[in-house]
Amino acid sequence: MTFQKVGIAGAGLMGSGIAQVCAQVGMQVVMMDIEPSALEKAKEGIAWSVGKFVEKGKLSEDVGTILARISVTTDIQAMKDMDIVVENVPEDINVKREVFKTLSGIVRKDTLLGTDTSAIPITELAAVSRHPERVLGLHFFSPAQMMQVVEVIRGVMTNDDTMEGGVAFVKAIGKRPIRVERDVAGFLLNRINFPGTVEAIRLVEEGIATVEEIDTGMRLAFGRKMGPFETGDMVGLDVMMKAMMSTYEETKDMKFYPPVLMQRKVLAGHLGIKTRKGWYDYNEDGTRKA
Numbered sequence: 408m409t410f411q412k413v414g415i416a417g418a419g420l421m422g423s424g425i426a427q428v429c430a431q432v433g434m435q436v437v438m439m440d441i442e443p444s445a446l447e448k449a450k451e452g453i454a455w456s457v458g459k460f461v462e463k464g465k466l467s468e469d470v471g472t473i474l475a476r477i478s479v480t481t482d483i484q485a486m487k488d489m490d491i492v493v494e495n496v497p498e499d500i501n502v503k504r505e506v507f508k509t510l511s512g513i514v515r516k517d518t519l520l521g522t523d524t525s526a527i528p529i530t531e532l533a534a535v536s537r538h539p540e541r542v543l544g545l546h547f548f549s550p551a552q553m554m555q556v557v558e559v560i561r562g563v564m565t566n567d568d569t570m571e572g573g574v575a576f577v578k579a580i581g582k583r584p585i586r587v588e589r590d591v592a593g594f595l596l597n598r599i600n601f602p603g604t605v606e607a608i609r610l611v612e613e614g615i616a617t618v619e620e621i622d623t624g625m626r627l628a629f630g631r632k633m634g635p636f637e638t639g640d641m642v643g644l645d646v647m648m649k650a651m652m653s654t655y656e657e658t659k660d661m662k663f664y665p666p667v668l669m670q671r672k673v674l675a676g677h678l679g680i681k682t683r684k685g686w687y688d689y690n691e692d693g694t695r696k697a
């Protein structure tokens with residue numbers, strides 16, 4: 408299975424990041440979104456980010472060569488000749504179902520349909536698709552340009568060829584695939600990470616330690632690049648809370664339940680780096696205030 412032509416459905420934060428990663432390894436990318444303004448913003452963001460990589464000597468090609476591989480459209484029909492389509496529309500089951508229904512009627516029979524959902528069962532999207540055996544989860548981590556790992560998730564109907572194709576695609580874009588052999592809530596890595604984050608927030612709520620102390624301790628003790636609160640601010644407290652809540656709803660296990668302190672921060676709009684306030688305060692350029 409080769410991946411020359413990649414379709415990206417939904418060109419927001421994740422879709423634009425994935426489009427960039429694919430173009431950087433030489434793939435032709437068609438980025439589709441229903442909002443022309445989202446496509447404009449995505450193009451600008453990609454140009455800026457590729458520029459940064461080139462400046463730091465991390466890419467051998469120039470910005471123009473890489474950008475020339477990405478075309479944009481508001482017409483979903485443009486997905487018809489893709490080797491793989493990675494769906495990145497909002498985390499809303501109705502929107503995603505509609506996109507899968509339409510997409511699966513347009514693409515070739517052998518096209519892989521991957522979803523970057525954080526928490527919606529892969530099987531539910533496969534069920535509305537014409538070839539459910541070609542549907543799989545491709546769960547990226549944000550920012551997709553930087554994070555080196557992608558979960559490749561098997562839905563109930565996903566066949567072996569599709570799993571192998573997903574693994575091959577992730578390797579082809581220079582990332583490490585992590586195979587997840589069953590479609591469970593939270594998939595694999597969040598399922599492991601969320602309980603630790605919930606516990607860290609509870610310890611802050613109880614006044615046992617500060618956010619800074621926990622993050623510093625977790626970094627130094629376990630060789631992590633970021634502590635749980637730093638990760639939360641980067642991902643977005645709203646995004647993380649929603650994913651925790653859906654994992655809780657499916658498992659009914661309190662270890663995934665977002666603590667009140669987190670819920671209140673989300674209500675207050677303190678969502679992390681994107682709102683310049685979360686567990687920490689941030690400057691305009693996203694650096695942390697001293």
Ligand SMILES: NC(=O)c1ccc[n+]([C@@H]2O[C@H](COP(=O)([O-])OP(=O)(O)OC[C@H]3O[C@@H](n4cnc5c(N)ncnc54)[C@H](O)[C@@H]3O)[C@@H](O)[C@H]2O)c1
Binds near residue numbers: 642
């Ligand atoms: N943000 C994260 O950290 C993160 C990490 C992993 C996975 N995800 C998942 O990735 C997906 C996208 O998240 P995001 O943060 O990029 O969202 P986003 O809101 O930044 O982008 C979504 C884009 O989809 C577009 N869109 C809406 N309806 C559409 C349609 N019918 N067809 C085509 N485009 C449509 C919107 O205009 C928007 O540009 C979600 O399922 C999310 O759960 C997010």
